[in-house]
Amino acid sequence: QLVQTHPNTSMVSGTGNLLVDxxxxxPSLYRYNYMSSPVTSGTNTYTLKDVLRDGTDIDNxxxxxxxxxxxxxxxxPISLAKYWVYTYSPATNGRSNWEHQYDNLPINRGDGxxxx
Numbered sequence: 124q125l126v127q128t129h130p131n132t133s134m135v136s137g138t139g140n141l142l143v144d145x146x147x148x149x150p151s152l153y154r155y156n157y158m159s160s161p162v163t164s165g166t167n168t169y170t171l172k173d174v175l176r177d178g179t180d181i182d183n184x185x186x187x188x189x190x191x192x193x194x195x196x197x198x199x200p201i202s203l204a205k206y207w208v209y210t211y212s213p214a215t216n217g218r219s220n221w222e223h224q225y226d227n228l229p230i231n232r233g234d235g236x237x238x239x
Contacts, residue, residue: 152194152239155207159235168229171208171236177201189226195239207239 161174176184177200185200196202205226211234212220224230 155237155239157235157237160230160233167232169232170227170229171205171224171238172226187226203238208236209238210234210236 158175161169172187172189175187177187178184179199179201187200188198188202189205190196190202191205193204193206195204203226206223208224208226209221210224210230212222224236230236
């Protein structure tokens with residue numbers, strides 16, 4: 124969660140990256156992670172392969188290897204199964220919609236995603 128504590132935008136300036144490291148205390152192939160969208164992506168949409176990085180080396184975040192299949196792997200850089208990336212869409216016809224996004228389908232700015 125990003126919280127700005129000043130009351131106006133006059134103090135908002137600069138460029139750069141905001142990095143957040145998420146590491147499960149109980150590693151599991153079955154655990155989902157919930158993530159939000161980038162603070163800004165420069166466009167109205169983003170893809171996971173464009174914004175998500177392997178932060179094992181915080182000084183040199185690496186591009187993640189998105190792979191086919193159902194399981195990731197502890198490789199260097201890490202490998203994630205692109206099958207398990209979803210976004211949530213508003214309910215239609217009385218039911219909720221979890222939609223596959225994989226690693227390369229556009230996600231609307233402001234929308235988060237889940238993956239495992």
